[in-house]
Amino acid sequence: MKDFLTLDKQLCFAVYETAGEFTKLYTSALQPFGLTYPQYLVLLALWEKDGVTAKELGERLNLGTGTLTPMIARMASNGWLRKERSKTDERKINIYLQDKARQEKHPITQKVSETIQTCRIELEEYEQLMMQLGTLRRKVKGRI
Structure with a gap:
């Protein structure tokens, strides 16, 4: 033993x-x-279902907001994603793929x-x- x-x-x-x-x-x-492994996981999740809330994305990837929020910000500034406040609920942020993510x-x-x-x-x-x-x-x- x-x-x-x-x-x-x-x-x-x-x-x-x-x-x-x-x-x-x-x-x-x-x-x-120019991607990290966690960023690739974000892309995989969004390629499956685009336009999810940041909360849904975090739940899907099992990532907390402290990790996910800066990653989404970096990916948005690098042209992979865009963030958009929900028109129906201002508290929610929806995450969408940019053309770069679809093309790549x-x-x-x-x-x-x-x-x-x-x-x-x-x-x-x-x-x-x-x-x-x-x-x-x-x-x-x-x-x-």
Whole structure:
């Protein structure tokens, strides 16, 4: 049992290390576009559904306003997004893709796809990993 308490036997550390490696991988793919990994996640969410409120975007990405607000501001100043106050509720800020984000979608996703392919993860393995991680996330989240 004592062996279980070593760092390399900790699931949390394995997930942490893997997440760090993915961040490095995505950082190298996104660098030519001037994007960070979290900014890419914002674009992914908006490519799925444009015109969401900042609150909805934060919930979708599991990011707090302290992280999301300055990121949205930077992305807006770099021409990726625009912020617009809701006409029906002035308290809400809607986030929209700019033309740049729509035009760069294919080149960005192509570069990311090519970079991920260098990991040699087969489709079946990818699907299994996604299923296992989803189950793990629900179990960890459900314990609260």
